[in-house]
Amino acid sequence: MKKKLLSLAILPLLAACVSTTGPAPAPTKPPVTKPQPVVTRSAQSGLAAFARVSRRVEPVAERSCRQIHKNANPKFCDFVIKVNKDPRQPANAYQSIGQDGRPVITFNINMIRSIQNDHEIAFILGHEAGHQIAKHLGKTRQNQVAGAVLGGLLAAALGADMQSGADLGGLVGARSYSKGFELQADRIGTHIASRAGYNPVIGARSFNRTQGSNAFLSTHPPSQDRINTVNQTAARIRAAKAAGQGTPPITW
Numbered sequence: 001m002k003k004k005l006l007s008l009a010i011l012p013l014l015a016a017c018v019s020t021t022g023p024a025p026a027p028t029k030p031p032v033t034k035p036q037p038v039v040t041r042s043a044q045s046g047l048a049a050f051a052r053v054s055r056r057v058e059p060v061a062e063r064s065c066r067q068i069h070k071n072a073n074p075k076f077c078d079f080v081i082k083v084n085k086d087p088r089q090p091a092n093a094y095q096s097i098g099q100d101g102r103p104v105i106t107f108n109i110n111m112i113r114s115i116q117n118d119h120e121i122a123f124i125l126g127h128e129a130g131h132q133i134a135k136h137l138g139k140t141r142q143n144q145v146a147g148a149v150l151g152g153l154l155a156a157a158l159g160a161d162m163q164s165g166a167d168l169g170g171l172v173g174a175r176s177y178s179k180g181f182e183l184q185a186d187r188i189g190t191h192i193a194s195r196a197g198y199n200p201v202i203g204a205r206s207f208n209r210t211q212g213s214n215a216f217l218s219t220h221p222p223s224q225d226r227i228n229t230v231n232q233t234a235a236r237i238r239a240a241k242a243a244g245q246g247t248p249p250i251t252w
Ligand SMILES: [Zn+2]
Pocket: 017, 018, 127, 131, 182, 185, 220
């Protein structure tokens, strides 16, 4: 029983968008080749770009969030943007909730160094804000618990081991929801980047780059699905503006 509880407790780590927090499970064998971080610019130039884009995108993300969550706790849309400067981490960006209850968007230094232009930074910031706006963190945890319980019941009914059943159920629950959530975050990110004056279609081109040592790319859906989602959303925004309807509401 104790073992089962422990296994449930680690499941949330598997589902987070691209979480790098929490202890990593000890590998049984050392990896043969260690992926090296892909960097294309100096930390100084990356950090300057990141600061410049964050200043423009954060107020837009906050305002867009408040338009949707009018009655939420004021903290819900009060984004904190952070940089993790640990150079050993593979390129990554993720959203979490801080101890004070505010949503935190973290980019690590290799993510910042691998980004090629301001549109990419704006789009990824918008994507991470989108996970908060669509409440994905809480929903993913609910799905995992439901999946794990269901998997355990199924295993029991089949006379199989409860433990492996629960593990399987939790993984299936997490995996089947995460791709849909990622595409939802891409739709919201497209709106936010566009509202902040960036081009989300250019921003999404980073998906075409190699995924090997990039945790953000390798934990997200295939590039083409994401590029199509961004292109379609951006086309709808342009069409609404061209028709004189102004900025369309954010939907996902
Ligand atoms: Zn994501």
